[in-house]
Amino acid sequence: MFHLLTITLALCATLSAGAQTRNTPMEAIAYLTGPLQSDNTQVKGNVTFIQNDCGQSVHVRIQLENVMEGKHGFHIHEKGDLSNGCTSLGGHYNPDKVDHGAPHHEVRHVGDLGNIEVNASRTIDITYTDSVISLNGQRTIIGRSVVLHELEDDLGLGNHTDSKKTGNAGGRIACGVIGIKSDVDEWPCRDNGAGTLGQSLSIVAFVVGLLIARGL
Ligand SMILES: *[C@@H]1O[C@H](CO)[C@@H](O)[C@H](O)[C@H]1NC(C)=O
Ligand SMILES: *[C@@H]1O[C@H](CO)[C@@H](O)[C@H](O)[C@H]1NC(C)=O
Ligand SMILES: *[C@@H]1O[C@H](CO)[C@@H](O)[C@H](O)[C@H]1NC(C)=O
Numbered sequence: 762m763f764h765l766l767t768i769t770l771a772l773c774a775t776l777s778a779g780a781q782t783r784n785t786p787m788e789a790i791a792y793l794t795g796p797l798q799s800d801n802t803q804v805k806g807n808v809t810f811i812q813n814d815c816g817q818s819v820h821v822r823i824q825l826e827n828v829m830e831g832k833h834g835f836h837i838h839e840k841g842d843l844s845n846g847c848t849s850l851g852g853h854y855n856p857d858k859v860d861h862g863a864p865h866h867e868v869r870h871v872g873d874l875g876n877i878e879v880n881a882s883r884t885i886d887i888t889y890t891d892s893v894i895s896l897n898g899q900r901t902i903i904g905r906s907v908v909l910h911e912l913e914d915d916l917g918l919g920n921h922t923d924s925k926k927t928g929n930a931g932g933r934i935a936c937g938v939i940g941i942k943s944d945v946d947e948w949p950c951r952d953n954g955a956g957t958l959g960q961s962l963s964i965v966a967f968v969v970g971l972l973i974a975r976g977l
C-alpha cells in the first residue's frame with residue numbers, strides 16, 4: 762500500500778514539474794532604424810520586451826532618438842522581412858482577424874500597441890506593460906517586427922476608411938525585427954492550457970492513487 766502511494770506521489774511530482782512555472786525572464790530586443798527624414802536625421806533606438814513567466818504580461822521599454830515631436834502609432838507587424846525596408850513587414854500582427862483598436866480595447870489586433878508621445882527633446886524612454894502580446898507560444902511576436910509611424914494612430918475611432926485597419930497612422934518612419942535576447946533553452950513555455958492539463962492530470966493521478974491505496 763505504501764509503495765503504491767509512493768509511486769503515485771512520484772508520478773504527481775513529475776507531472777507537476779512539467780507544468781511548473783519558470784523563473785528566468787524571457788527577453789527580446791528589436792533595433793530600430795528608418796529612412797532619412799526631412800531634416801536629414803534617422804530615427805534610431807531599441808525596444809526591449811521582458812516577460813517574467815509563461816502566460817504573463819510583457820514589459821515593453823521603448824528608447825528612441827531623432828523622432829519628430831508628437832504622437833506616433835506604434836505596432837507589432839506580422840513579418841520580420843526587411844528586404845524592402847519597413848515596407849515589407851506586412852500589416853499589423855492580427856492572428857484573430859479582427860478590427861484595429863487601442864491597446865486597452867477588447868477588440869484589437871495583437872500588434873496594436875497604440876501611440877507613443879515624443880516631447881521636444883525628440884527622444885523617448887518609456888516602459889509600459891501589455892497583456893496581449895507574448896514572447897512565447899503559437900502567437901509569439903519573436904521573428905515579427907516593431908514599426909513606428911509618422912502619424913498618430915486613431916485607435917480605430919476615426920472616420921477614415923483605414924481607421925479600422927491601420928488606425929490611419931501614415932508612413933513607416935522606423936522599424937526593426939524582434940529577436941531573442943535571453944538564453945533560448947530557458948523558454949520551455951507550452952501553448953495555452955498545456956500547463957493546466959498537466960496539473961489536472963497530476964490531481965487525477967493523485968486521487969486515483971489514494972483510492973487504490975485505500976482499497977488495498
Ligand atoms: C538602447 O538605446 C538606448 C538609447 O539610444 C541606449 O542607451 C541603450 O544602450 C540601448 N540598449 C541596447 C541594449 O542597445
Ligand atoms: C522628454 O522625454 C524624455 C524621454 O522620455 C524625458 O527624459 C524628458 O524628461 C522629457 N522632457 C519633458 C520636459 O517632459
Ligand atoms: C469625420 O468626418 C467629418 C466629415 O467628413 C469631419 O468633419 C470630421 O472632422 C471627421 N471626424 C474625425 C474624428 O476625423
Ligand SMILES: [Cu+2]
Nearest residue numbers: 835836908910
Ligand atoms: Cu503599424
Ligand SMILES: [Zn+2]
Nearest residue numbers: 853861870873
Ligand atoms: Zn492594428
